[in-house]
Amino acid sequence: MTLFLSPFPPTQYARHQHRVLPKPQASSFSSSFQPIQSHPKSTGVVVIGAGLAGLAAATHLNSRNIPFLLLEASDAVGGRVRTDVVDGFLLDRGFQIFITAYPEAQKLLHYPSLNLRNFYSGARVYYNSQFHTVSNPLRHFWDSVQSLANPIGSVFDKLLIAPTTLRVLSKSDDEILTSEELPTVDLLRRFGFSDSIIRRFFRPFFGGVFFDRELETTSRLFHFIFKCLALGDNALPANGIGAIPEQLAAKLPPNSILLNSKVVSVDLEEPGSGSGSPSVRLENGEVIRSDLGIIVAVEEPQAAKLLPGRSELVKQKPARSTVCLYFSMDRSQVPIRDPVLFLNGSGMGIVNNMFFATNVAPSYGPAEKALVSVSLIGMFEGMSDDDLRAEVVRELSGWFGDSMVGSWRHLRTYRIGFAQPNQRPPTDLMKNPRIGSGVYACGDHLTSATFDGALLSGRRAAEALLRDKALVRG
Numbered sequence: 001m002t003l004f005l006s007p008f009p010p011t012q013y014a015r016h017q018h019r020v021l022p023k024p025q026a027s028s029f030s031s032s033f034q035p036i037q038s039h040p041k042s043t044g045v046v047v048i049g050a051g052l053a054g055l056a057a058a059t060h061l062n063s064r065n066i067p068f069l070l071l072e073a074s075d076a077v078g079g080r081v082r083t084d085v086v087d088g089f090l091l092d093r094g095f096q097i098f099i100t101a102y103p104e105a106q107k108l109l110h111y112p113s114l115n116l117r118n119f120y121s122g123a124r125v126y127y128n129s130q131f132h133t134v135s136n137p138l139r140h141f142w143d144s145v146q147s148l149a150n151p152i153g154s155v156f157d158k159l160l161i162a163p164t165t166l167r168v169l170s171k172s173d174d175e176i177l178t179s180e181e182l183p184t185v186d187l188l189r190r191f192g193f194s195d196s197i198i199r200r201f202f203r204p205f206f207g208g209v210f211f212d213r214e215l216e217t218t219s220r221l222f223h224f225i226f227k228c229l230a231l232g233d234n235a236l237p238a239n240g241i242g243a244i245p246e247q248l249a250a251k252l253p254p255n256s257i258l259l260n261s262k263v264v265s266v267d268l269e270e271p272g273s274g275s276g277s278p279s280v281r282l283e284n285g286e287v288i289r290s291d292l293g294i295i296v297a298v299e300e301p302q303a304a305k306l307l308p309g310r311s312e313l314v315k316q317k318p319a320r321s322t323v324c325l326y327f328s329m330d331r332s333q334v335p336i337r338d339p340v341l342f343l344n345g346s347g348m349g350i351v352n353n354m355f356f357a358t359n360v361a362p363s364y365g366p367a368e369k370a371l372v373s374v375s376l377i378g379m380f381e382g383m384s385d386d387d388l389r390a391e392v393v394r395e396l397s398g399w400f401g402d403s404m405v406g407s408w409r410h411l412r413t414y415r416i417g418f419a420q421p422n423q424r425p426p427t428d429l430m431k432n433p434r435i436g437s438g439v440y441a442c443g444d445h446l447t448s449a450t451f452d453g454a455l456l457s458g459r460r461a462a463e464a465l466l467r468d469k470a471l472v473r474g
Contacts, residue, residue: 042289043069045465046280047297048263048306051079052451053442054297055248056458059108062252064466069288070252071280073262076242077249079299080419081451083240086411087328088366090240094324094416095208095353095375098244099225101232102452103173104459109247115238117361120338121229125152125345126399127200132345134201137161138230152345153197160192168227176223177429177448184222185215200345208343208353210449211320213377216424221448228452234341238363244451266294266306268437278438293438293465297458300421300445307435317422320449321379323415325392327372327408331358334370335400342399349395350388352377372408385413421445429453433461440465 044067047054054070055077061068076082082093098105100116122135122143132150135143137158148155168176182190184206188198198215207213209225237243249257262283279289296303301319339360344351357364357371365371374392383391389410397405421444423429431446442461447453 040069040288042277042291043067044290044292045069045295045462046071046278046288046290046293047295048266048280049073049079049297049299049302049443050077050245050249050257050259051297051299051443052081052245052248052454053444053458053461054079054295055245055252056104056108056455057295057297057442057462058252058256058458059248060459060462061466062256064462066292066466068256070257071261071263071282071288072257072259075259077257077259078242078245080416081241081245083242084412086326089326089328089369089371089411090357090361090364091326091371091412091414092236092241092324092373093414094322094419095373096241097209097234098236098241098451099228099232100235101228101230102450102455104452104455108455109244113247114243116233116235117238118339119234119236119355119360120340121233123201123205123341123343124336124338125200125204125343127151127345129398131342131399136229138165151196152200154194156192157194157197164191164226165230168223169230171223171227173224173227174430176227177220179220179223181218181220181425181427183216183425184210184219187219187222188215199347201343204343204345204352205341207377208375210423211322211377211419212422212424213352217449218423218425218427218429220427220429221423221450224448225450236357236361236364238361240364263306266296266439268439290438292469293440295458295461295465296435296439296441297443297461299418299443301418303441303443303445307439307441317424319418320420320422321377321415321417322419323376323378323380323388323413325374325376325389325413326411327374328365328411329370329372329404329408331365331368331370333404333407334359335404350376350380350391351395354396371411379415379417385415389413420449423449433457433464434468438468 045061047058047068047070050070050072058068058070084091121139124131124133132152133143133147134152135147137144148158188202203213210217263280264283265281267279277289277291278294279287281287296306334356341353341355343353352375354374357373380388393405429447433440433442435441440461442457444454447457
């Protein structure tokens with residue numbers, strides 16, 4: 001049983017509850033919160049950043065009836081998990097796939113409302129001018145049997161998948177995230193996988209997950225993702241990946257989210273107050289004081305700026321980056337109707353993976369049109385958008401034919417400098433969220449670089465704050 005011990009008398013607590021700001025209605029595809037002109041000068045907890053971590057922290061505080069104010073610098077919730085509507089197409093900001101077996105997500109999200117649409121459990125690998133199927137034997141047994149002889153690795157490589165799966169399923173998540181670690185590529189070799197399957201399948205598949213084609217990412221993260229893939233499905237919400245943060249935001253109380261409110265500093269004590277309560281200063285100079293604490297739920301580089309001198313937040317490894325290009329085409333001309341991910345196993349070119357998004361979720365485009373999503377690893381700073389687009393078209397023309405790809409219409413290019421924190425060894429995926437007196441941090445840079453890691457870190461930060469303030473006792 002959990003007991004809640006409020007430091008406020010009942011009338012004071014109610015006053016704090018009424019001080020938070022109204023949260024406008026969210027649309028199906030992107031946030032439609034309206035800017036608020038006024039806000040409270042103080043609240044229970046200030047949460048900075050309305051990405052997944054901040055929304056999870058706010059959700060946990062709300063479940064404990066703790067007053068809070070969620071501040072977001074941009075015009076909508078979601079952080080990196082956003083969806084734009086362009087000419088009737090849903091464009092996720094970068095290649096993002098939701099894995100239904102994420103344990104924290106299962107606790108927080110209502111899957112039926114997301115109307116999830118599943119990918120084929122496996123991939124089609126482009127190698128030697130042909131496509132070859134690689135299947136999850138737990139989901140598509142006969143497909144995997146038929147693919148034993150294809151050139152994407154040896155028969156032995158494919159038989160290794162089963163014991164690898166059993167190995168990760170036998171461990172708890174905490175065991176995985178604290179286990180001995182080494183780069184993923186070294187782990188795969190230790191397991192006995194050949195260089196051919198590593199080059200042709202693991203590098204483009206997990207390289208696309210980690211935005212790290214060299215597979216330097218920690219084996220802890222590989223094991224966690226591999227376990228989730230074995231237990232669940234790769235999916236997209238019918239209304240775009242942004243539907244995930246939208247759902248979390250919609251469950252928060254009215255008057256709790258303030259958009260277009262950039263925090264420029266975090267102060268442990270408001271000048272002249274003598275209260276010792278931490279506060280935040282907004283870009284417009286206004287100050288909001290917190291009676292209980294502050295949760296910093298922004299990306300790793302921004303967290304380091306808001307909390308200078310905190311060694312645990314100093315970015316010591318270059319961020320993982322990506323470029324995502326979207327094209328439209330006639331839906332009747334799509335060459336393959338399966339909801340499958342295509343991987344570049346050739347070892348050549350700049351495309352890492354691509355898929356026809358409307359094959360997975362038809363709602364991603366107008367009725368007669370298909371949406372094509374193409375992902376690259378890295379920022380390609382030396383190439384203009386036009387040159388990148390031309391090179392992608394040229395490369396994919398070799399996959400699907402000049403006449404088809406030449407007719408695609410470019411919709412948008414996203415260059416995402418901070419797609420994920422760099423989690424090559426050494427890592428600590430169980431970091432203490434407490435940064436200083438009354439200040440806590442959360443985000444995927446403190447846990448696993450996944451949707452689930454962000455959600456879990458938000459809960460952990462809120463729990464740490466409540467424990468320190470003796471607001472919760474187990």
